Amino acid sequence: MDLGIAGKVALVSGGSAGVGLAAAKSLAREGCDVCVSSRSPERLADAVVELQEFGHVVHAVLADVEDPDAARRVVEETRDVVGPVDILVAGAGGPPAGPFGEAGLDDWDVAVQRNLLGTVRLMRAVLPDMRSRGWGRIVTITGRSAREALDDLALSNATRPAVAGIVRTLAREVGGEGVLVNNVMPGPFHTERLREPADFEEVIAGRTEGVPVGRAGRPEEIGDVVAFLASERASFVNGISMLVDGGESRVIA
Template sequence: MTGPDLFSLAGHRALLTGASRGIGLTLAKGLARYGAEVVLNGRNEEALKVARAGFDPGLPPVSVAAFDVTDQNAVEEGVGRIEKEMGPIDILINNAGIQRRAPLEDFSRKDWDDLISTNLNAVFFVGQAVARHMIPRARGKIVNICSVQSELARPGIAPYTATKGAVRNLTRGMATDWGRHGLQINGLAPGYFATEMTERLVADEGFSEWLSKRTPAGRWGQVDELVGAAVFLSSPASSFINGHMLMVDGGISISL
């Protein structure tokens, strides 16, 4: 496949977790614009239906599949239902994630467990359930949403950093185990983007000023700027890329 078709997702079905809003919804709309049939996942079915209503009616079909990605049994049932009722999952975007901030010495066990459950366990649960269907077909794309914090740390978010570092290495492990079956598993690592999760930081003039000076691009990222990387990693254009983590961070991770 050559030319513009390298980036076409036509005829492919993409499951995106945490897709009722934010980065997940933006990526879903982006993949749909490149031809993918999108399945939106989250816990709240009504929120997913509201999100679905915001898609351009001229795009390929958009479906919803509500299940809790932190519950392994629910994941296996949900993925099985999609495969049976909607068709094969060709692309998985493991996007569901949360953030908790506190000094490390005061960090609660509950917040730690919540982060591990959502940011790490869910990536394994959904990735494994989807891969079990992809492997017999000898094809499939999995994109795990990592973070600039897969490589860097800041005060107050050490447990989040731990989960995202683990997702980076889990991505490498998935590629090592499943690459021989025809799957490509890669990571997409956003830097600092203006989202609902970061709205307090965006509103903090001191932090935004620091970030602008620290980032070579001189600004916050906008979520639409993640779409190109997600399409690339989901498309035939990345057919020989495996276990890689693609930074989309305005250069903050390479500049002192």
């Protein structure tokens, strides 16, 4: 299926590893020129090498979304080097796990800046160009905690639903201008974060025990969902929060 986005410019925040990198690869595979941003120079360099294999323009910007000025700078540099952003994929690593009582005010500040306001700033930075051209796609990446409260994830349970609420709100505001806004909620995927613990195999077994398909997802499986939502083929999909978790969630609505 031709997704109709060859030649579009995609900006992927948090695009140097994990789900973000998977999304960047799927978009590059569909013919997009891609800019990835991250706060890790080493991972950015590796990501550029991997993305260049698709034969399109690739650019990287070192930035931390906790910095209030980062979104504007990343979007401006993307525009100057690659072109105006047609597709924004806004993701960031999840906040630390832990119950409410263990999270200090500093932890809350970091979580809000990284997982909520960083996304808001990116949206605000790309919207003027998208609206002026009458075409744009914004896809946020959150997690199951945007739909249901998960144990020991107090910070995530607060910030992820806030992003989903913004997605629904903005989708209603700008959908009539050709700008579509959606949210993706990944379940367990074989990414660097899941592979970090020393007892990797045990963690995988425990993490996928409740997944009906019986395994963790492959990175390209989430990347391709993001690419579809960013495409012309999804031109009537707007304001949704889509679970991509192998059926793990029990929530009906």
